[in-house]
Amino acid sequence: MAEVALRQVVKKYGDVEAVRSIDLDIPNNEFVVLVGPSGCGKSTTLRMIAGLEEITSGDISIGGEIVNDLPPKDRDIAMVFQNYALYPHMTSFENMAFGLKLRKFSKAEIKQRVEHAARILDISELLERRPKALSGGQRQRVAMGRAIVRNPKVFLFDEPLSNLDAKLRVQMRTEIKRVHQKVKTTTVYVTHDQVEAMTLADRVVVMNNGIIEQIGPPQELYHKPRTRFVAGFIGSPAMNFIPCTIEAHGDGLRVRVSDTIALPVPAARAAPYRSAVGKEMTFGLRPEHITEPRPGNGAGNGNGDTDFAAVLDVVEPMGMETMVFFTINGTEVCGRVEPTAAGEAGTSMRLHANMDHMHLIDPATGLVL
Template sequence: MGAVTISDVRKVYNKTEVLKCVSVDIRDGEFLVLVGPSGCGKSTLLRMIAGLEEISSGEIAIGGQVINDLAPKERDIAMVFQSYALYPHMTVEENMAFALKLKGMSRGERDQRIARAAEILGLTPYLERRPKELSGGQRQRVAMGRAMVRNPAVFLFDEPLSNLDAKLRVAMRSEIKQNHARLKTTTVYVTHDQIEAMTMADRIVVMHDGQVEQIGTPLELYDQPANLFVAGFIGSPAMNMLRGTLTAGGFVAADGTRIDLGSETAAAGARDVVLGIRPEHFSQSGTGHSAEILAVEPTGAETQVAARFAGSEVMIALRERISARPGESLTVLPQPGSLHLFDAGTGIRIN
């Protein structure tokens, strides 16, 4: 069983609290992504699961067994690093076999495991090559293969795609997900890239400043962000944020623009709020509000428009193609059923 339980885990460096009572239950066979900006503590948490960092307090268990005091080699985990960490003097096959030799596995079983992993990862033609003879993507496959042959309870990935170019990153994240579907091994994956998180995860843990901001499926986080941090971090282009007042009549922006909230939360008395609008939740409408165009970015599938709307700069994503230019105006309407309201003081979602 590869379920991982993280209970009230803290990490303190020189009196600085890097992780603040983090608790996460990772289901057996789940692909869970830890995401957040640099310095949020996600890699530290991963290294604590691996046994590469000591736990200041709290517990981590794998398959019901507390592993706080176990050496990394006793934890039944395999880790894939950002830098690949391959032995340059060894062939691909030797790199993949190294940990199995240390375990005293027979030659026959080693060869069988390596052949299976090489076939899955498309490495069979490269088994006799050394790392310097491989491309970045091939080296990453070797690092994955070295982890796979160990047949661990848990795979740990620490930003494994950050050294690859954009096109190869897209291909490799699909490959990692396909391998997970085949192997069904519990996987904990760290990235700062929210697109990677959205496209790969069964569930996402959004971290910020050493603590968990929200845990949920990609669409749960996208559609119902718990607070302003998650709302601003998840989604590309980012959610637009308008500051203003919530009243019984709806939302009033700082410049006086009134926006209909439909059935969204209203307040009996005035309340300072932030209204969140995803770029794709604007539509062109003759009864909408004027938005001054600042820039137009056609992508083919949609048109992204930077504009000034309700006193703020926003990004508008339209499915249709437009011929408007900077300095001209669009008449747009935020879609009432797709708006997000947050308390201006606490940042917590209120609708």
């Protein structure tokens, strides 16, 4: 078994607390992604698991064994770095085999392991090439192969796709997911790219300012964020946040976002929101839930009060959809509409808010109600 557990782990650099008493359990064979902005503590956490950073306090265990005092070579982990870290004078085969040679594996065993990894990564024809003769994606595959041949308890990835261009990143993202499906090994992956986190992870760990904001499957974090930070960080374009007031309206509630726009709260959401009546709150709604009125989305079906008019500030055609930007009470808002639905910038457009997907956030605590 190769479960990884962190208990009350703290990392300080002098008076600066980079990681603040985090707890994390990673079951055997799970692919966990640590994601967050620069300086949030995600890479520091990965390096502490690897043994490249000493922990200030707390415990880290791998496979049930506390490894606080074990050097990296004795933790049975394999790490893939952002910069590949390949030896330029060695062939791909020699780079992948190097760690096994140091551990005195037989030539036959080394050959078998390297060729097996090369087949998984589809680089069998590249084994005799040196790094300078490889593309960025091919070098990253060799670096992954070097980790796979070790057959470690845990794979650690430290922003491995950061040096690749956008198209190659997408290809390698798919490759990494495919490899994990074949080589079921516990994996901890660090990235600042929330799209990578969403597409790769079994579970995502969102970090901010040295703490864990939320842990969960990608879809849970996307649809049920617990804090404003998670709601804004997960999703591209980001969730819209609009200052609002909750007001009673007959037997129900409304979200007042401007003098002219008050959107009805769905009946199923009314009970937990009643305590917020009369308070200044933050209304959250993702761009894909602000569209042109469409048959079946409530417009013309007794729910037309979820429609509103806005003057478009910017229109961005994207091919399969168009992004529209407008302002509500001084706050910029983004919507996603059908390609032919939007007019030109400066024109008024009728829009529809899907309130079934609304979020209400307490601005004082940053918590989602």
